[in-house]
Amino acid sequence: MPAFVTFGRILFAVLFIYSGAAKLFGIQAISESIAAKVVVTFPALITPYSTQLEGVTGMTTPQMLAIAVGAFEVIAGLMIALNFGARFFAILLIVFVAAATFYFHDFWNQPSPSDGKMLVEALKNLSIIGALFIIAGYGRKSQTPEPAYGDV
Numbered sequence: 001m002p003a004f005v006t007f008g009r010i011l012f013a014v015l016f017i018y019s020g021a022a023k024l025f026g027i028q029a030i031s032e033s034i035a036a037k038v039v040v041t042f043p044a045l046i047t048p049y050s051t052q053l054e055g056v057t058g059m060t061t062p063q064m065l066a067i068a069v070g071a072f073e074v075i076a077g078l079m080i081a082l083n084f085g086a087r088f089f090a091i092l093l094i095v096f097v098a099a100a101t102f103y104f105h106d107f108w109n110q111p112s113p114s115d116g117k118m119l120v121e122a123l124k125n126l127s128i129i130g131a132l133f134i135i136a137g138y139g140r141k142s143q144t145p146e147p148a149y150g151d152v
Contacts, residue, residue, distance in 0.1 A: 009086070027070070033104070037103050091132075101129075107119040
């Protein structure tokens with residue numbers, strides 16, 4: 001059984017490793033998508049810091065977010081695949097996937113023909129969140145089998 005869990009964890013992590021690498025190789029397209037969806041909702045409290053960071057790095061906030069998100073997905077995917085800090089990174093990915101679902105797969109704001117596609121994407125992300133909860137619950141150590149019904 002542990003071999004199946006390890007193999008499943010590696011296959012599951014490929015999703016995040018590939019997605020993060022694709023974001024890092026297509027920073028311009030991802031930053032445009034981020035600019036259209038997320039940056040307009042930045043709170044006024046963060047704006048002075050993002051402006052200062054833009055001046056230091058010479059990149060726009062969406063570009064910095066695209067790099068950060070891509071690197072995070074690659075690192076988190078590798079950590080889950082290697083089973084090193086898997087519980088911690090699974091919890092971080094739960095928050096990340098939930099936020100990505102809210103901002104990028106908002107089927108409730110879409111017109112009728114495309115709301116079905118967005119609903120499927122949101123449900124896919126919901127199932128990924130479920131798998132991340134399993135990884136977070138399983139953790140690093142192997143579980144000892146517990147009796148199903150106790151002392152019946």
